[in-house]
Amino acid sequence: MTVDTKARLAELRERMSAQGVDLVALAPSPHMDWLVGFHPMLCERPCLLLVGPEHEAFLMPALNAEGARESTAIPFYVWSDDVGPRAAFAEALANVGGTAARHVAFDETMRIDFAMLLLDALPGAKRSFTDDTLGYLRMRKDEREYAALKKNALIADRAMQAGFAAIRPGMTESELAAIISDHFSAEGAPMQFAVVATGPNGAFPHHHTGDRKLAEGDAVVMDIGGRTDGFPSDITRMAVVGRAPEGYGEIHSIVERAVQAALKAARPGVLARDVDAAARKVITDAGYGEYFVHRTGHGMGIGGHEPPYITATSDTELAEGMVFSIEPGIYIPGRFGIRLEDIVILRADGPEILSGLSRDVYGAAIPG
Amino acid sequence: MTVDTKARLAELRERMSAQGVDLVALAPSPHMDWLVGFHPMLCERPCLLLVGPEHEAFLMPALNAEGARESTAIPFYVWSDDVGPRAAFAEALANVGGTAARHVAFDETMRIDFAMLLLDALPGAKRSFTDDTLGYLRMRKDEREYAALKKNALIADRAMQAGFAAIRPGMTESELAAIISDHFSAEGAPMQFAVVATGPNGAFPHHHTGDRKLAEGDAVVMDIGGRTDGFPSDITRMAVVGRAPEGYGEIHSIVERAVQAALKAARPGVLARDVDAAARKVITDAGYGEYFVHRTGHGMGIGGHEPPYITATSDTELAEGMVFSIEPGIYIPGRFGIRLEDIVILRADGPEILSGLSRDVYGAAIPG
Numbered sequence: 061m062t063v064d065t066k067a068r069l070a071e072l073r074e075r076m077s078a079q080g081v082d083l084v085a086l087a088p089s090p091h092m093d094w095l096v097g098f099h100p101m102l103c104e105r106p107c108l109l110l111v112g113p114e115h116e117a118f119l120m121p122a123l124n125a126e127g128a129r130e131s132t133a134i135p136f137y138v139w140s141d142d143v144g145p146r147a148a149f150a151e152a153l154a155n156v157g158g159t160a161a162r163h164v165a166f167d168e169t170m171r172i173d174f175a176m177l178l179l180d181a182l183p184g185a186k187r188s189f190t191d192d193t194l195g196y197l198r199m200r201k202d203e204r205e206y207a208a209l210k211k212n213a214l215i216a217d218r219a220m221q222a223g224f225a226a227i228r229p230g231m232t233e234s235e236l237a238a239i240i241s242d243h244f245s246a247e248g249a250p251m252q253f254a255v256v257a258t259g260p261n262g263a264f265p266h267h268h269t270g271d272r273k274l275a276e277g278d279a280v281v282m283d284i285g286g287r288t289d290g291f292p293s294d295i296t297r298m299a300v301v302g303r304a305p306e307g308y309g310e311i312h313s314i315v316e317r318a319v320q321a322a323l324k325a326a327r328p329g330v331l332a333r334d335v336d337a338a339a340r341k342v343i344t345d346a347g348y349g350e351y352f353v354h355r356t357g358h359g360m361g362i363g364g365h366e367p368p369y370i371t372a373t374s375d376t377e378l379a380e381g382m383v384f385s386i387e388p389g390i391y392i393p394g395r396f397g398i399r400l401e402d403i404v405i406l407r408a409d410g411p412e413i414l415s416g417l418s419r420d421v422y423g424a425a426i427p428g
Numbered sequence: 429m430t431v432d433t434k435a436r437l438a439e440l441r442e443r444m445s446a447q448g449v450d451l452v453a454l455a456p457s458p459h460m461d462w463l464v465g466f467h468p469m470l471c472e473r474p475c476l477l478l479v480g481p482e483h484e485a486f487l488m489p490a491l492n493a494e495g496a497r498e499s500t501a502i503p504f505y506v507w508s509d510d511v512g513p514r515a516a517f518a519e520a521l522a523n524v525g526g527t528a529a530r531h532v533a534f535d536e537t538m539r540i541d542f543a544m545l546l547l548d549a550l551p552g553a554k555r556s557f558t559d560d561t562l563g564y565l566r567m568r569k570d571e572r573e574y575a576a577l578k579k580n581a582l583i584a585d586r587a588m589q590a591g592f593a594a595i596r597p598g599m600t601e602s603e604l605a606a607i608i609s610d611h612f613s614a615e616g617a618p619m620q621f622a623v624v625a626t627g628p629n630g631a632f633p634h635h636h637t638g639d640r641k642l643a644e645g646d647a648v649v650m651d652i653g654g655r656t657d658g659f660p661s662d663i664t665r666m667a668v669v670g671r672a673p674e675g676y677g678e679i680h681s682i683v684e685r686a687v688q689a690a691l692k693a694a695r696p697g698v699l700a701r702d703v704d705a706a707a708r709k710v711i712t713d714a715g716y717g718e719y720f721v722h723r724t725g726h727g728m729g730i731g732g733h734e735p736p737y738i739t740a741t742s743d744t745e746l747a748e749g750m751v752f753s754i755e756p757g758i759y760i761p762g763r764f765g766i767r768l769e770d771i772v773i774l775r776a777d778g779p780e781i782l783s784g785l786s787r788d789v790y791g792a793a794i795p796g
Contacts, residue, residue: 101634104536104733123722126761127632141723142740168472168541173557175540179547189541238613245606264495266469354491355509365472372510393494 063097065132071197072111076165079192083161083185084111085178087170090363091194093290098131100124106145106174109134112156119145119152119177149177158182165190195367199359200381206405208291209360209383212249213403213414215286216293219243219251220417223284227424229276229301233258233269240284249288252364255296257281262397265354265389276302279396280424285364292364295415296387296401299422308398311348311390312421315398318342318388319419322356322370326386326404326411332374339388340372348390357385360403382406431465433500439565440479444533447560451529451553452479453546455538458731459562461658466499468492474513474542477502480524487513487520487545517545526550533558563735567727568749574773576659577728577751580617581771581782583654584661587611587619588785591652595792597644597669601626601637608652617656620732623664625649630765633722633757644670647764647789653732660732663783664755664769667790676766679716679758680789683766686710686756687787690724690738694754694772694779700742707756708740716758725753728771750774 072095076084086092086109088099100107105121115135120128122140129136137152139145153159161182166175168189179187189195201209222243223236237254244251257267259278267281274280283296300308318339325338336356343352357370360383368376368384382405389399400419404411440463444452454460454477456467468475473489483503488496490508497504505520507513521527529550534543536557547555557563569577590611591604605622612619625635627646635649642648651664668676686707693706704724711720725738728751736744736752750773757767768787772779 098636101636103634123633125721126759127635140721144741166540168539170540171536172534172538172540172543173536175543176555179555187544187547241613245609265491266471267495268466268469353493353508373512391494 063094065096068095069111069116072193073113075193075197076111076113081163081165081188081193082113083156083158083164084190084193085109085164085170085175086111086167086194087174089167089169090361090366091167091190091198093362094194094198096132096134098128100128104173105141106149106177108149108152108174108177110152110156110158112158112161115156117152117156119149145177150181153181161185163188165193191367198361199367200379201361201383201405202381205291205361206383208289209293209403209405210414212286212288212291212293213295214416215244215247215249215288216284216295217415217417218247219284219286220282220295220297223282224299224422224424227274227280227299227301229274232271232273233261234271236274237269240282244286247286247288249286249293251284251286252292253285255281255283257397259396260394263391263393263395265391265397265399274301277305279305279308279398281397281399283399283401290362292360294360294364294385294401294403295417296399297417297419297422298398298400299424301424304421305396308396308421311392311398314343314346314348315388315390315400316419319386319400319402322386322388323404323411326378326406328378328380328406328408330378332368332370332376332378333372335378335386336370336372336374339386343388343390351390351392352388353391354389357387359384378406380406380408386411431462433464436463437479437484440561441481443561443565444479444481449531449533449556449561450481451524451526451532452558452561453477453532453538453543454479454535454562455542457535457537458729458734459535459558459566461730462562462566464500464502466496468496472541473509474517474545476517476520476542476545478520478524478526480526480529483524485520485524487517513545518549521549529553531556533561559735566729567735568747569729569751569773570749573659573729574751576657577661577771577773578782580654580656580659580661581663582784583612583615583617583656584652584663585783585785586615587652587654588650588663588665591650592667592790592792595642595648595667595669597642600639600641601629602639604642605637608650612654615654615656617654617661620653620655620660623649623651625765627764628762631759631761631763633759633765633767642669645673647673647676647766649765649767651767651769658730660728662728662732662753662769662771663785664767665785665787665790666766666768667792669792672789673764676764676789679760679766682711682714682716683756683758683768684787687754687768687770690754690756691772691779694746694774696746696748696774696776698746700736700738700744700746701740703746703754704738704740704742707754711756711758719758719760720756721759722757725755727752746774748774748776754779
């Protein structure tokens with residue numbers, strides 16, 4: 061990914077100044093990708109990008125230095141396995157003017173062993189995360205980011221259809237996930253995750269895809285995503301094997317109405333919590349409120365989950381260009397779960413859905 | 429993975445007591461897998477396993493609670509997206525007797541936003557990582573762990589051979605990695621990483637596999653790993669396309685001698701740094717010391733990188749049952765890199781190599 065690091069650093073510093081943040085510390089993460097267009101491989105060796113009021117610096121493990129040097133002109137403070145990172149870190153911190161920082165914003169994904177370098181060096185500093193700086197700046201996507209997200213969404217649609225076409229009673233969740241993975245790979249967008257949750261497993265929103273065999277009458281939650289061009293996809297659709305379980309149709313239509321209520325509520329200027337409330341009201345009014353155990357959605361960009369989060373308490377004001385999921389669900393313990401998820405980009409007149417795939421349940425025929 | 433959590437908690441508490449640690453805090457990670465046999469999906473929602481002197485508790489996001497309940501009887505302190513984790517965390521901390529903890533050992537992989545809950549609650553506590561507790565306990569592998577690692581190593585051997593067989597001038601690094609990935613998948617051990625670094629890219633130890641096309645005369649570093657049965661593999665071998673580049677043979681044989689020196693040095697009772705020194709001396713004496721830019725190896729178990737680290741400064745005393753890599757390398761900027769990596773388990777009389785694959789360079793023929 062090629063990015064205009066100089067322009068993005070300027071945007072970041074303007075925001076840091078407005079928020080009273082005098083040091084931003086990033087780990088190899090989507091924030092780093094956004095700012096400099098790449099990240100060194102994340103391992104247990106501390107690697108940090110420090111951004112001070114005027115200067116920036118990379119704390120860089122020696123074995124990544126040669127490779128990373130091709131991607132950025134930011135000064136490196138290199139440390140080797142035999143010496144450790146402390147001296148190089150101290151020098152980097154001093155050279156970005158961070159030695160007396162009063163307010164440090166941490167990349168929220170940073171490993172605590174990396175962060176401890178900063179916590180030890182700046183014991184009295186105020187600590188926060190990047191919600192108000194990088195998180196804020198990254199929420200609104202430009203048309204190039206939109207194009208990459210749209211491309212990924214259409215690949216995910218086709219991977220989902222490959223999954224639908226393969227469903228047979230007797231196959232395992234893992235086998236179905238492997239077929240979806242093969243499709244993602246064939247389109248050059250390696251699969252990043254697949255929650256394939258069949259029958260009662262569907263009642264676990266984060267089910268670990270496993271060895272359960274699909275059986276006639278199963279509802280199947282398929283929540284899948286791949287990644288190419290530096291951006292991800294994320295979509296959830298439902299299938300049933302043969303005849304749907306009792307009560308399925310009614311609950312599917314409640315979840316569908318919740319999606320539509322959220323789509324209708326999502327407009328520039330509206331608070332994220334009002335979108336959550338719109339979806340939740342449909343489900344609560346239908347008597348299933350206690351079975352909708354998560355927020356309505358999450359933002360998506362370089363990172364799979366990022367601001368804006370669509371929760372019951374979020375005061376984030378939605379704006380044009382924001383990209384987020386709408387994914388209400390109802391989970392009936394011991395029976396099945398139903399979740400329908402679309403990624404949308406917010407336009408002036410409302411959300412544009414990236415996927416072209418209907419949210420209807422896919423009915424997999426029983427062969428023979 | 430089924431584990432005897434009660435026995436492992438007892439082992440952990442004995443070690444905590446010996447080290448003066450009165451609270452261990454784990455994130456979804458290999459440490460959690462080792463202790464309780466599973467981990468909930470890691471996302472941005474704080475999920476912690478707190479272990480106090482007598483009690484333990486899970487801080488658990490609501491949407492993972494139903495699924496996780498099937499895997500453990502440890503008490504859950506559940507929080508939902510609309511309320512946030514603070515109150516549940518405070519209750520969990522109090523109930524493991526952690527409110528006045530004086531020494532907290534953090535899972536070093538924990539996200540700083542999870543860790544901040546503890547840092548805010550225990551501002552005066554001593555902070556350390558798990559090297560002396562979980563890291564220490566997990567270094568020595570039992571025969572069940574050995575069996576899983578051995579199985580993975582042999583799958584990786586076959587994936588490597590599938591890669592060797594596919595090498596052709598004109599294919600890209602990514603295409604070669606995809607063939608290796610297909611092999612891992614076909615054996616039920618999804619690929620976790622593949623550094624395929626061709627020609628001058630080989631000089632970057634952590635090269636991002638990319639679009640460079642293989643050409644005649646390229647040396648190819650292939651560092652690959654998959655995962656099944658809860659354990660990983662990790663192996664590096666070399667290939668050349670047609671005629672090897674000038675000087676290749678000499679440097680390959682230096683790296684091979686460095687591997688052999690490390691294998692010879694690695695005995696129970698020896699310090700990890702002496703194994704690093706043995707490999708490094710061969711390379712330094714041959715005049716390439718400055719081109720060996722990383723440690724000699726890392727431990728491997730549930731985690732791909734874990735103690736013991738085989739570095740120039742490690743005082744860890746090696747013992748029977750420890751599993752670690754030996755992977756010296758020489759990286760000539762602009763030309764090529766050579767790394768040879770084997771995973772070994774330390775036996776009473778020395779290291780047993782898990783792979784059955786020769787460390788000789790694989791010569792890929794030029795077709796036609």
